[in-house]
Amino acid sequence: MRYIIIGAGAVGGTVGGRLAQAGREVVLVARGRHLAALREHGLRLRVPQGESTYRLPAVDGPGPLGELRADDVLVLAVKTQDTVAALDTWADVPVAGGGTASERLPLVCLQNGVESGRLALRRFRHAYGVCVWLPSTFVEPGVVSAAGTPLTGILHLGRLPDGADDTARRIAADLTEAHFEAPVVADVARWQYAKLLGNLGNALEAVGGPVASEEAQDLFARVRAEGEAVLRAAGIPHVSPDEQRAARGDKVTLVPLEGAPRGGGSSWQSLARGTGTIEADYLNGEIVLLGRLHGVPTPLNELLQRLANRFARERRTAGSLPVGELLLLAGGAARQGG
Template identity: 65%
Template sequence: MRYIIIGAGAVGGAIGGRLHQAGHDVVLVARGQHAAALRERGLRLRTPDEDLTLRVPVATGPDDVELRPDDVLLLCVKTQDTVAALDAWAPAAAHLPLLCVQNGVANEEMALRRFSRVYGVCVWLPAQYLEPGVVSAGGAPLTGMLHIGRYPQDGRTDDTARAIAADLESAKFLAPVVPDVLRWKYAKLLSNLANAVQAVCGTDEPEARELLRRARAEGEAVLAAAGIPFASEEEQAAQRGDRVDIREVPGAERGGGSTWQSLRRGTGSVEVDYLNGEIVLLGRHHGVPAPVNEALRHATNVLAREGRPPGSTSAAALLAALPS
């Protein structure tokens, strides 16, 4: 199989780099300065134990790739960019397997409108985009944990998912194939509610920790009302064990999660509408208020729109504005 990594940023770059290092065929799809740097200098992948330069083939879109029957598409863009990516690739590639290697739970349904063979992937992979052509991944001894499952869920697994998982496990990933991938993705959604808190105001102050506690409590209440199961934090930790520890990457500044990184880079958009906003949406469907997640969703979007850096909002002010 050949892996086409659509969105070779932090997560996509780490996965594509590891697969290439393990001897698998890979194409990295990127844009702008990042694509230019990848073509000129290769992908620099920095980990706790290695500083690699990998000469991986690079494309800027579907017109740069002659598709093969054994291709597998890994969609690694942020959710706000999903529709544009799917619309670009579907005309030529709708018959190929597509894996949504993304946070949130909305991408698979978007993909299924355009692709017939869709898989969800729950991503536990601490990674950062450092500069054009350079990404870091802080997981060790394995780089990350990637649960893979068919979408829609039908209680079965298949040979395609198992073959992809075997390739990922040869490339320093833990890759369980599961019949209930959304149970893992909803668990990750709950943990991703912290992304907005970290991005907006940091997580060190007591008020920020209270925002985080209340956002998580709202999320759990909404999922309970919707009848949506999710893996417990204990189950996730037990599966990772000591195989995916977050460690220091020499020479790389320790930054924040994906939303923090988007604000830091001034990209102008964040995926908060599909994280905290997913809880708000489900809450409205099931009559469960989610004011903390709505406040975080709004505040994060304001920072992104105005080009303000992470930590520009007061947690105390956010708390004070919430209904008691």
């Protein structure tokens, strides 16, 4: 199989580089300065074992590839807010032997949250979800890092909306040879919703900095509690923290990488890079949506969603909102929500 990584940033670049290292055929899809660096210097992947450079085909879209191959796997690794544009670009590309990508090829959603899977199923017959546990960083154009060892990450994989098949198992086998653990599960949404609860802290970290102080940790606990209440009301099952800890164990331990500091998670990195967008609408916003549908107040998630979007829109510095000010805003939001 050939893997076409649509969005070769931190997560996509790490998966693409590791697959290439394992001898799999990989095409990277990127844009701007990152694309230029990939074409000129190759993909530089920094991991605990050292830095490697992979000279891989790098394109800005399907045009340079012509017809897609019947054995292609499309790996969607853009942020959720960019999903619709990516689906529009790739869905109708012809595949050798007849048909289009949306009719014939597997699309693997290597993204946070759950909304991208819904969007994919509107366009693609064969969509797969992944619960992404992969600490990685976009260092600079052409360079990504992943500090996990002995495994680079854990990627629970399953067909959407549920089930497992031979395609999922073949993809998982390739990922396993590429320094990942990739369990194939019939209930991938249970894992994704559990990860979503953890990702509710992404916006908190992005606007207020590391969730390290007792006050910040208490605020995150309340944000997560809103999410748990919403999932209960909606009747949405999710993997328990104990089950997650048992699955992860000490398989992905982070170690410092020279020249590749990890400043924060995906939302923090969006602000640090000044992209102008952030995924809060599909993380905290997912909880807000479900809360409104099921009559559960979610004032803290609403606040974080609003703040994260404002920071992205105004290109404010990641982590620049003092924790004390954030706590005052949260107290006001909680009183109004109550």
